[in-house]
Amino acid sequence: MRIFSGLQPTGRKHLGNYIGAIVQYVEGQQRAADAGDVAIYCVVDLHAMTVPWVPGEMRERVYDTASILLAAGLDPDRCIFIRQSDVPEHTELAWHLGAVTAHGDLNRMHQFKEKSAKQRDLVSSDLFTYPVLMAADVLAYRADEVPVGDDQRQHVELMRDVAQRFNERFGDVLVVPELKIPEVGARIMDLQDPTSKMSTSSASLEGTVHVLDDAQAVEKKFKRAVTDSEDPPRIVRDKSKPGVSNLLDILAAARRTTVEEATASLAGARGYGDLKVATADAVNALLAPVRERYVELRADEDALEDIFAAGAEKARAITRPVLADVREAMGVGPRPRG
Ligand code: TYM
Numbered sequence: 001m002r003i004f005s006g007l008q009p010t011g012r013k014h015l016g017n018y019i020g021a022i023v024q025y026v027e028g029q030q031r032a033a034d035a036g037d038v039a040i041y042c043v044v045d046l047h048a049m050t051v052p053w054v055p056g057e058m059r060e061r062v063y064d065t066a067s068i069l070l071a072a073g074l075d076p077d078r079c080i081f082i083r084q085s086d087v088p089e090h091t092e093l094a095w096h097l098g099a100v101t102a103h104g105d106l107n108r109m110h111q112f113k114e115k116s117a118k119q120r121d122l123v124s125s126d127l128f129t130y131p132v133l134m135a136a137d138v139l140a141y142r143a144d145e146v147p148v149g150d151d152q153r154q155h156v157e158l159m160r161d162v163a164q165r166f167n168e169r170f171g172d173v174l175v176v177p178e179l180k181i182p183e184v185g186a187r188i189m190d191l192q193d194p195t196s197k198m199s200t201s202s203a204s205l206e207g208t209v210h211v212l213d214d215a216q217a218v219e220k221k222f223k224r225a226v227t228d229s230e231d232p233p234r235i236v237r238d239k240s241k242p243g244v245s246n247l248l249d250i251l252a253a254a255r256r257t258t259v260e261e262a263t264a265s266l267a268g269a270r271g272y273g274d275l276k277v278a279t280a281d282a283v284n285a286l287l288a289p290v291r292e293r294y295v296e297l298r299a300d301e302d303a304l305e306d307i308f309a310a311g312a313e314k315a316r317a318i319t320r321p322v323l324a325d326v327r328e329a330m331g332v333g334p335r336p337r338g
Helices: 016-032 054-071 088-098 103-107 112-120 130-141 149-172 215-223 242-255 259-264 272-298 301-330
Strands: 004-005 038-041 080-083 146-148 176-182
Touching: 004 016, 004 130, 016 038, 016 112, 016 242, 016 259, 016 272, 038 054, 038 112, 054 080, 054 103, 054 272, 054 301, 080 176, 080 301, 088 130, 088 301, 103 149, 112 149, 130 149, 149 176, 149 259, 149 301, 242 259
Parallel strands: 004 038, 004 146, 038 080, 146 176
Antiparallel strands: none
8 A cells, every 4th residue: 555645845834734634644654664565755846836936945945844744753764755856757757647638627627727816927837737747746656545635636536537547548557546535634724714725825824823833823823713603602513613613623633533522522611712722732732842843854954855865766766667667558768678
């Protein structure tokens, strides 16, 4: 059972990324190793070039993200930890997969619609083909499982279609991966607007809890979280109560329990204030050790580069033979001699 997942380089990774994805990565690295296989985790710097970026800051943001992931518990000796641009097979495979990806399917991607609407100068073709590179990231390793948050569902479904279409046309070369969404916390919502997902580009800084926020900032954001005005207040997970439901999801995910248990633990609460304090405490307990380790890891960029170099070597031992099979199946490149 092989796992692959990726996340974009930014120092402002938020609680949605942490609960929706990073917690699953740490669990997956052990599960893959126990099954005699490996988990590959990737900082996707090439995907960060699909919208405007500052060249002089790119490397810094990659180091920030890498340090968050390592601080969260990814162990480069137990998983393969890479920077996307260090493994050229990702971009080569993206080109080959483009041959079996329908333009119409890419046009239907929600993320493309949202992000292209926000661009003022240029909607780049890289933004349009973003999901093809994402498919290549996973398919280059013949990964079985892709742990992501709910917002990546459509991209993973597309990569499954692309792998199937490739195999139908060229033979059984690629593995069709499975989507893996966490049971609790697949869609963490903005604390100020609990009907929108928490996101890096969110308008409200107040509603987004960052992994690197200090304890007081976290507490403040939770205390101001939007709930509802039901009287008397009811602490239950319910569609009509998006703010309270989001806090219960966060509380359960941060404590690694179920929503039922989190709800039961607040049976004696006097109001939403108690829910907010409990959630802020649980999030701080989850993130405090990460913030501490982050500072140490981020200080040594040479060590981070060494980790990436070793990761790329391990990665390419997997991706080179896969690409050789892909080229051969497609009739591209020199005639194999053996
Ligand atoms: P990115 O960097 O935007 O997000 C990283 C992960 O965080 C999850 N996530 C959330 N989960 C729960 N609640 C939220 N509010 C929330 N916001 C974000 C995302 O679902 C994601 O799992 N396209 C990907 C990166 C990528 C990738 C890949 C992922 C590139 N290649 C191959 C898997 C496999 C992205 O932009 O993630």
